[in-house]
Amino acid sequence: MPDAASPAAPHPDRPALDAAALTAAVAGSSALWRSVEVVEEIGSTNAELAARAAAGEPAGLVLVAEHQVTGRGRLDRSWTSPPRAGLTVSVLVRPDVPAARRAWLSLLTGVALAEAVAGVAGVRTSLKWPNDLLAADGSKLAGILAEGSGQAVVIGAGVNVSTRADELPDTGTSLELATGAPVDRAALLLAWLRAFETRYTRWVEVLGDPVVSGLARDYLAWCSTVGTTVTVTLPDGSTLDGVAEAVDWDGRLVVRTDGGVVELASGDVRHVRPRS
Numbered sequence: 396m397p398d399a400a401s402p403a404a405p406h407p408d409r410p411a412l413d414a415a416a417l418t419a420a421v422a423g424s425s426a427l428w429r430s431v432e433v434v435e436e437i438g439s440t441n442a443e444l445a446a447r448a449a450a451g452e453p454a455g456l457v458l459v460a461e462h463q464v465t466g467r468g469r470l471d472r473s474w475t476s477p478p479r480a481g482l483t484v485s486v487l488v489r490p491d492v493p494a495a496r497r498a499w500l501s502l503l504t505g506v507a508l509a510e511a512v513a514g515v516a517g518v519r520t521s522l523k524w525p526n527d528l529l530a531a532d533g534s535k536l537a538g539i540l541a542e543g544s545g546q547a548v549v550i551g552a553g554v555n556v557s558t559r560a561d562e563l564p565d566t567g568t569s570l571e572l573a574t575g576a577p578v579d580r581a582a583l584l585l586a587w588l589r590a591f592e593t594r595y596t597r598w599v600e601v602l603g604d605p606v607v608s609g610l611a612r613d614y615l616a617w618c619s620t621v622g623t624t625v626t627v628t629l630p631d632g633s634t635l636d637g638v639a640e641a642v643d644w645d646g647r648l649v650v651r652t653d654g655g656v657v658e659l660a661s662g663d664v665r666h667v668r669p670r671s
Contacts, residue, residue, distance in 0.1 A: 408557070408577075409477075409479035409480055410479070411433075411479060412433045412459060412479075412580060412584070413433070413581070414431050414432055414433040414459075416581070417431040417433070417459075417581060417584065417585065420585055425588075425589075425592060426596070427454070427455050427595065427596065428455050428457060428486075428588055428592065429453070429454075429455035429456060430455070431457040431459065431584075432456070432457065432458050432459065433459045433460075433461065434459070435460075435461050435462065436461065436462045436463075437460040437463055437464070439463060439551075440458045440459070440463060440483060440484065440485035440551055441485045441540060441542055443458060443485070444456065444485045444549040445544045445549050448487055448545065448547035448549060449544055449545065452547075453489070454487055454489040454547070455487070455488075456486070456487045457484060457588065458484065458485050458486075458487075459482070459483065460483045460484075461478055461479050462476070462477075462478040462479070462483075463483045463553075476553065476558060477562050479580075480555070480556060480559075480562065480569075481553055481555050481556050482553070482554040482556055482580050482583055483551075483552075483553050483554075484552055484553075484584060484587075485550065485552075486550050486591070487547060487548075487549055488547070488550065489546055489547045489548070490548060490595070490598075491602075492598070492599060492603030493602065495645045496602070496603030496645065496646075497541075498646030498647070498660065499598070499603060499610060499645075499646045500548055501525055501526050501540075501550070501646070501661065502522070502524075502605075502614045502646055503594050503610055503614075504541065504591060505522045505528060505539055505614070505617070506522070506594060506610065506613050506614050506617055507587055507590035507591040507593075507594055508528055508537060508539070508552060508554070508587055508590075509522060509528060509617050510590045511583055511586035512528070512536070512537075512554075515582050515586050516573070516574055516578045516583070517574065518530065518531075518570060518573045519531055520617075521617060521619035522619065522620075523618075523619055523620055523667070524618060524620040524621070524642065524648050524667060525646070525661035525664075525667075526539040526540065527539075530568050530573050531573075534566060534567055534568035535555075535566055535567045536554060536567075536568060536570065537552060537554040538553050539552050555567060555568065555570065556569060556570050556578050556580050557569060557570075557571045557577065558571075558572075594608075594610060597609070597610075598610055605644065605646070606644075611642065614642065620648065621639050621640065621642060621648075622638075622639065622640075623638070623639055623669055623670075624637070624638050624669070624670040625638070625650065625667050625669060626667075626668050626669075626670045626671075627666070627667050628664065628666040628667075629663065630663070630665055632665075635652050635657060636652060636653075636670055637650040637651050639667070643658055646660070646661075647659055647660050648664075648667065
């Protein structure tokens, strides 16, 4: 997820989210979501929901932070955002699917987020395996982090909504920068929750099968990694060059190198970048 400076107070043009209105909008018609909680400031929404999951919190809770101060992405990279400039949200689910299939939850989340961004902001995006949402120019709009907690999975997403250029790293962008117009964070959150529920329900019904559920097909339609020549940086700093050929049954990236085919889980890589 992108790094940015964090001013002490929200900008007046960045309105707060209304937890009661959000809960009323989703809970009554949803078989998954129970309630939406909004906190003004928190260390990490993922860490908070993981603690609640360990204490027995049932599935269906949505936690949104107006300002997250110790947020992190994959491999414990830091993520911060100015108050109310982004959408910082974590959800708690308890999928009854084989453990190996749970890697698809990050990819499912990305597809639902791409659909929500297209529907609400009119922005065409792509998904970089395993967990980034990119604008058309390759700049990063959002990051996703899914973490297991026993039988539960906590999925966090951070989206740059109204973040200005001077609040972003060189590799980041925001929906307002992409559109040139304000984007309603509440509308974006509701669209994402509904898209996620539709896909999640179908995926769980077929025990996490990415093919039968249609998830694999739709992920590949959004993915900008598969089909390209990439350089993969491994945790020890070594690299692999090859062609990203597919995403396999367990959500791993399949890369054909000169030495053969390698299947990489998200935890096996530090970076995946287009090869120069």
